[in-house]
Amino acid sequence: MNDVNPAVIKDLLRQSGLRATPARIATLSLMSHSSKPLSHSEVAVELQSLGVDKATVYRNLNDLVSVNLLRRAELGDHVWRFEFVHTGGQECSPHPHFVCIDCGTVSCIHENYVQDARLILDNDIGTVTEVLFRGHCNNC
Numbered sequence: 001m002n003d004v005n006p007a008v009i010k011d012l013l014r015q016s017g018l019r020a021t022p023a024r025i026a027t028l029s030l031m032s033h034s035s036k037p038l039s040h041s042e043v044a045v046e047l048q049s050l051g052v053d054k055a056t057v058y059r060n061l062n063d064l065v066s067v068n069l070l071r072r073a074e075l076g077d078h079v080w081r082f083e084f085v086h087t088g089g090q091e092c093s094p095h096p097h098f099v100c101i102d103c104g105t106v107s108c109i110h111e112n113y114v115q116d117a118r119l120i121l122d123n124d125i126g127t128v129t130e131v132l133f134r135g136h137c138n139n140c
Contacts, residue, residue: 004032004084016067023052027060028084031070036106037081037097075099075106075132083108100137109133 009028013020030046031038038046040061044054061082064070070082075097096109 004029012069016069018063018067022050023047023056024060024064026050026052027057028064028069031064031082031084034084036108037073037075037083039079039081043082073097076134077104081106096131096133098133098135098137100140101134102136102140105137105139107137 006025006029009025009032010020013024013028018024026047027043030043040054040058043061044052044057047057061070061072065072065082069085071085072080072082074080076099098107098109099105
């Protein structure tokens with residue numbers, strides 16, 4: 001979990017060229033405190049009590065991805081999930097995720113568990129930019 005204060009959130013938004021609207025501040029603040037990637041619907045539920053509607057959440061998530069404040073990933077279930085890119089003034093590098101095949105829980109896996117998340121494959125196959133693990137979580 002990240003500890004990013006509201007002043008830093010506002011600065012990140014302004015430095016990225018986005019206006020620091022209350023909905024964007026709330027969205028980025030929520031994402032900065034999340035320990036796992038969140039879907040659009042999860043973010044919308046969390047921000048509903050602040051009066052932020054689903055369409056605004058959707059636009060803000062995509063705007064924040066476009067300026068590299070959030071990262072977007074599809075983890076094999078056709079649901080986009082979003083996660084905070086900056087921690088403590090430094091950019092957080094891409095890392096693997098674990099998806100429980102029973103309950104759908106998504107967890108971040110520290111990048112040290114995989115030597116290099118950007119593995120270069122032999123035979124000109126390509127470059128790995130995302131690693132996903134599937135299995136059974138401890139709660140299932």
